[in-house]
Amino acid sequence: MRMRPTLHWTPPEDLPPGTTDLGPVVDALRSGGVLVLSGAGISTESGIPDYRGEGGSLSRHTPMTYQDFTASAQARRRYWARSHLGWRTFGRARPNAGHRAVAAFGRHGLLTGVITQNVDGLHQAAGSEDVVELHGSLGRVVCLSCRALSTRRELAERLEEANAGFEPVSAAINPDGDADLTDEQIGDFRVLPCTICGGVLKPDVVFFGEAVPPERVAHCRDLIQRAAALLVLGSSLTVMSGLRFVRQAAQAGKPVLIINRDPTRGDAHAVTRVALPLGTALTTVAERLDLPLPHQPAT
The missing domain is CATH 3.40.50.1220 (TPP-binding domain)
Structure with a gap:
């Protein structure tokens, strides 16, 4: 950030x-x-959860960096699989x-x-x-190419359809909406592109x-x-x-x-x-x- x-x-x-x-x-x-x-x-x-308080997530979790997200397709797969699962809990918070x-x-x-x-x-x-x-907000998604904004709910529906049967059990949810998953649990999770230009999608948050x-x-x-x-x-x-x-x-x-x-x-x-x-x-x-x-x- x-x-x-x-x-x-x-x-x-x-x-x-x-x-x-x-x-x-x-x-x-x-x-x-x-x-x-x-x-x-x-x-x-x-x-x-918070990052640094008692039991804060930084004791077990390193947040995704912008550099890793933009440089590696595998890092994006790992992020979106974990974030997609986390959103199911995060999006229900009141x-x-x-x-x-x-x-x-x-x-x-x-x-x-x-x-x-x-x-x-x-x-x-x-x-x-x-x-x-x-x-920024986890409720929005931005395309890194055309800068188009869309809702996280819309992307979640697309990801659900593209990854039918993706139901891993996470050990914890983190403050950035990221769920703790192993590489084995992530598997071949399918990451989706921008519907307008085919570019890379990123949550509209400052990593x-x-x-x-x-x-x-x-x-x-x-x-x-x-x-x-x-x-x-x-x-x-x-x-x-x-x-x-x-x-x-x-x-x-x-x-x-x-x-x-x-x-x-x-x-x-x-x-x-x-x-x-x-x-x-x-x-x-x-x-x-x-x-x-x-x-x-x-x-």
Whole structure:
């Protein structure tokens, strides 16, 4: 998702400790003008694992890189077989209390927007508007030749038809929608081309080793400039694609508040890090602001 990113980060011993005091978060939201930056941790309660938290997928799984995907037909077969299986679970995920709380904050005019590092679309499903998908969306597919966009649901139907009987059992699903499969399980899975030009299809997400589009970065930087405060939710900020916005906010004198159970790479720039589960923390914040949460939509 960024040029040769840091996949692992060890917190220094002098980082300030986390707290359970949600007061600064409540105060910032009550004042309004807050920009949210969310990471994989906000979606774990929806059944989507994160990369770096307790039991995070990086301990057993290396995400596909852009370089490997574009250079090797076998790498693309491996990716699409694993991703096709993962999509069956990933596509059924529903917003949790954390997503619904963020939607409530926005609906009541407390937010200037949401930047998410996630590719799951759960903020929008919960009702949030003005969401910037920093790393794209697994719900879309792009052709690397003609740049045509199509829906992931459409491709999933095509892949189901082309790979009838493909029913392997995965050991785990990863944050990028990739399922853990062996080469034997992948077998001769059939990868499909673009229906318009026959080109290579790729999920419309920013892979590891790939740069976030510069116009998207510029838009996020503008959002930081216009915000009164930055609220980071469920991100370790290990990679620069998110950390740069924390640094920008801090350098501009805007308060940075983080809710994440584990230390983050942005803690040194934050006025507080609340070490609580996000669903519990954000529901409590909403209650203290007298904001009703939208109900979980029926499945």
